[in-house]
Amino acid sequence: MPRGAIAVQLLVLAVAALAAGLLLRNVAANLQARGMASGFDFLGREAGFAIGFALIPYDEASSYGRALLVGLLNTLLAAGLALVLATALGLLVGIGRLATHLPSRVAAAGFVGLLRNVPLLLLVLFWHGAVVQALPGVRQALSLFGVVFLSNRGLVLPAPVPDPGRAWLAGAALIALLAGIAARRLGRRRSSWLAFAAAAILLLAAPAWDVPSLSGFNFRGGITLVPELVSLVAALSLYNAAFIAEIVRGGINAVPRGQIEAATSMGLPPGLRMRLVVLPQAMRAIVPPLANQYSHLIKASSLATVIGYPDLVNVFLGTTLNQTGRAIEVVAITMAIFLLLSAAMAGATAAWNMHVAIPER
Amino acid sequence: MNRPPPRPAANALATWRVAFFAGPVSTVLTLALLALAGWAAWRLLDWGVLSATWSAPDRQACAPGGACWAFVAARLPQFLFGFYPPDLHWRPALVVGLPVLPAIIGAALPRRHRALASGAAILLTPPVMLLVMAGGVPGLAPVPTERWGGLSLTILIATTAFVASLPLALGLAYARRASLPVVSGLAAGFIELWRGLPLVTILFMAVILLPLFLPAGTRPDRFTTAVVALTLYNSAYLAEVLRGGLQSVARSQSIAARALGFGFWRAQADIVLPQALRVALPALVNVAVALLKDTSYVMVVGLFDFIGIVAAALSDPRWMGPPTEAYLFIGAVYWTACFSLSQWAAGIERRLAA
Numbered sequence: 001m002p003r004g005a006i007a008v009q010l011l012v013l014a015v016a017a018l019a020a021g022l023l024l025r026n027v028a029a030n031l032q033a034r035g036m037a038s039g040f041d042f043l044g045r046e047a048g049f050a051i052g053f054a055l056i057p058y059d060e061a062s063s064y065g066r067a068l069l070v071g072l073l074n075t076l077l078a079a080g081l082a083l084v085l086a087t088a089l090g091l092l093v094g095i096g097r098l099a100t101h102l103p104s105r106v107a108a109a110g111f112v113g114l115l116r117n118v119p120l121l122l123l124v125l126f127w128h129g130a131v132v133q134a135l136p137g138v139r140q141a142l143s144l145f146g147v148v149f150l151s152n153r154g155l156v157l158p159a160p161v162p163d164p165g166r167a168w169l170a171g172a173a174l175i176a177l178l179a180g181i182a183a184r185r186l187g188r189r190r191s192s193w194l195a196f197a198a199a200a201i202l203l204l205a206a207p208a209w210d211v212p213s214l215s216g217f218n219f220r221g222g223i224t225l226v227p228e229l230v231s232l233v234a235a236l237s238l239y240n241a242a243f244i245a246e247i248v249r250g251g252i253n254a255v256p257r258g259q260i261e262a263a264t265s266m267g268l269p270p271g272l273r274m275r276l277v278v279l280p281q282a283m284r285a286i287v288p289p290l291a292n293q294y295s296h297l298i299k300a301s302s303l304a305t306v307i308g309y310p311d312l313v314n315v316f317l318g319t320t321l322n323q324t325g326r327a328i329e330v331v332a333i334t335m336a337i338f339l340l341l342s343a344a345m346a347g348a349t350a351a352w353n354m355h356v357a358i359p360e361r
Numbered sequence: 362m363n364r365p366p367p368r369p370a371a372n373a374l375a376t377w378r379v380a381f382f383a384g385p386v387s388t389v390l391t392l393a394l395l396a397l398a399g400w401a402a403w404r405l406l407d408w409g410v411l412s413a414t415w416s417a418p419d420r421q422a423c424a425p426g427g428a429c430w431a432f433v434a435a436r437l438p439q440f441l442f443g444f445y446p447p448d449l450h451w452r453p454a455l456v457v458g459l460p461v462l463p464a465i466i467g468a469a470l471p472r473r474h475r476a477l478a479s480g481a482a483i484l485l486t487p488p489v490m491l492l493v494m495a496g497g498v499p500g501l502a503p504v505p506t507e508r509w510g511g512l513s514l515t516i517l518i519a520t521t522a523f524v525a526s527l528p529l530a531l532g533l534a535y536a537r538r539a540s541l542p543v544v545s546g547l548a549a550g551f552i553e554l555w556r557g558l559p560l561v562t563i564l565f566m567a568v569i570l571l572p573l574f575l576p577a578g579t580r581p582d583r584f585t586t587a588v589v590a591l592t593l594y595n596s597a598y599l600a601e602v603l604r605g606g607l608q609s610v611a612r613s614q615s616i617a618a619r620a621l622g623f624g625f626w627r628a629q630a631d632i633v634l635p636q637a638l639r640v641a642l643p644a645l646v647n648v649a650v651a652l653l654k655d656t657s658y659v660m661v662v663g664l665f666d667f668i669g670i671v672a673a674a675l676s677d678p679r680w681m682g683p684p685t686e687a688y689l690f691i692g693a694v695y696w697t698a699c700f701s702l703s704q705w706a707a708g709i710e711r712r713l714a715a
Contacts, residue, residue, distance in 0.1 A: 008541060009541050009542070013543055016547060026575060030573045101381075101391070103381065117696045117699035118695050118699070119655070119695055122695065125672065126684075126685075129684040130684055295557075299558070303658075317562060321569070327569045327573065328570075334562055335566070338562060343557070
């Protein structure tokens with residue numbers, strides 16, 4: 001490396017270090033002036049506030065550290081649900097935009113054009129204020145086969161309860177799953193699907209299901225997804241599905257027409273043609289932008305805080321920061337978690353990208 | 362499998378049949394979608410127009426079962442201009458219209474001056490907007506930032522943050538492409554930091570950390586804080602778009618420029634950047650659309666932007682009720698702005714591809 005280049009880099013480093021030093025000096029002076037304590041010891045102290053929705057046992061006597069975990073799990077739950085729903089819907093709409101069936105094409109284009117051009121924040125507020133809160137009350141809840149209920153108090157689903165008497169069913173499900181994987185390894189696709197289906201049915205039958213029932217003014221039993229979660233997941237799924245649909249359309253358009261014509265001339269029906277010929281090749285153009293969209297979705301789940309869903313930002317950067325005043329520590333932990341989530345997402349999708357890429361030697 | 366070969370569509374009627382009624386599944390789907398669209402259109406027409414109330418003193422006076430547009434009508438000045446003094450409303454109104462000016466200037470001028478003139482107009486728009494909004498010069502009474510709000514605030518923040526992030530992003534794009542590992546590493550770290558964080562947390566962090574980072578005694582107001590946060594956030598995404606544009610210019614271009622005796626900066630300004638910006642223009646507009654939508658996030662730090670002020674107006678006891686009409690109104694305004702911008706970007710992209 002020429003000497004000039006080294007000098008320039010040393011200069012840049014020095015300027016960066018100087019800027020960081022000045023900022024840190026200001027921070028130290030400001031913290032001292034305000035008499036703010038520092039350190040991470042607050043994580044072990046009693047939080048003293050309630051959280052409306054938690055996946056793990058939590059009460060006011062729990063620590064701030066546990067509150068952080070509750071918030072993180074709530075973020076992951078909302079983002080995970082929205083990720084699955086947005087992908088499924090986006091795939092459907094993306095394929096619909098290329099259908100020969102004109103009404104489907106128009107409907108898909110309308111869906112994409114409508115949702116991509118409004119702020120996600122507005123969708124979240126709209127679902128919360130204008131849709132979920134306008135649903136009928138508990139007594140008139142919309143019900144699906146009498147096991148799933150939707151009302152302005154949220155979505156109530158049957159809950160699995162471990163049943164020791166039927167534990168052997170779970171074991172059988174595991175064996176079916178292993179058989180399915182073995183069949184797939186041996187190239188027996190049809191047998192492997194049968195085995196996977198059997199595993200799923202066995203797994204559903206293994207626990208006893210606690211079906212919710214109306215008693216008085218609320219539901220008893222089951223799992224309740226709070227209205228804030230329902231609104232957030234609905235808004236996130238629809239908005240991201242519109243973007244994923246465009247990604248899927250772009251990917252399918254990137255597959256050479258000759259491939260589709262060759263598949264048609266070999267007599268493959270449209271469904272198989274899509275599944276065996278078009279999609280595997282389209283995936284190569286789909287996965288990289290899809291990875292970006294997933295990372296966007298996870299970050300956007302922090303909009304939860306505007307409707308009061310207790311996600312990581314709401315619980316930690318909001319309530320915990322207000323109560324403890326440990327600004328630097330709380331912000332640092334929150335930043336670290338989101339950067340780690342982004343990095344984990346990037347790693348997972350990079351592995352997926354390698355999997356779908358054209359094998360090259 | 363024995364199937365007849367597909368018959369090519371012979372005439373308009375046959376094409377139409379393939380598009381709507383190709384088979385039983387297609388027919389059922391067509392009928393279902395048409396029925397759904399008809400029902401939705403009728404419900405919307407009935408609720409939004411036929412049974413709607415257009416003017417009323419309060420929510421109680423609105424007819425039940427129809428839209429209460431009276432709420433939007435009564436609060437419209439506030440939705441557009443926030444708490445700006447009513448006799449000075451022409452100033453935020455001017456701000457709402459100003460972003461179109463660079464486009465008009467660009468279109469009006471002859472081709473050879475176009476790029477330079479619209480570039481200068483784009484860079485000058487935010488200072489002019491800020492001057493018109495804040496006042497404080499002879500002829501313009503000062504108006505504090507706390508009174509700014511509504512659509513004019515959204516447009517002001519989005520435009521200012523976008524233009525402010527342009528030079529920052531250009532610097533970052535060049536730095537990330539530099540062959541010096543320290544420079545490119547710092548730029549990459551800076552870009553990935555902002556891209557890895559949610560905008561909500563960046564805004565919260567700006568509110569919490571900015572006063573700590575500045576010398577004791579300086580407290581930036583919420584408006585400045587939000588603009589700084591959005592500028593940093595947007596510069597990371599913009600830098601990646603510009604880097605893509607720079608990458609698309611063949612290396613032979615700058616080598617040829619050097620052979621002709623151009624220095625590095627002249628070659629960049631006259632040869633490389635014009636080509637890079639042309640390629641990056643559609644993506645740049647898409648970043649602007651994303652920023653316009655993301656500007657709505659500033660309501661989480663207590664600014665009364667277009668959505669923030671409507672959400673605040675909904676808690677007025679006189680207009681207590683479902684927020685549907687107000688949200689649909691915001692959605693319509695945002696949709697119109699974002700849709701026309703993205704159509705424009707798509708148009709440029711088509712022209713470049715041709």
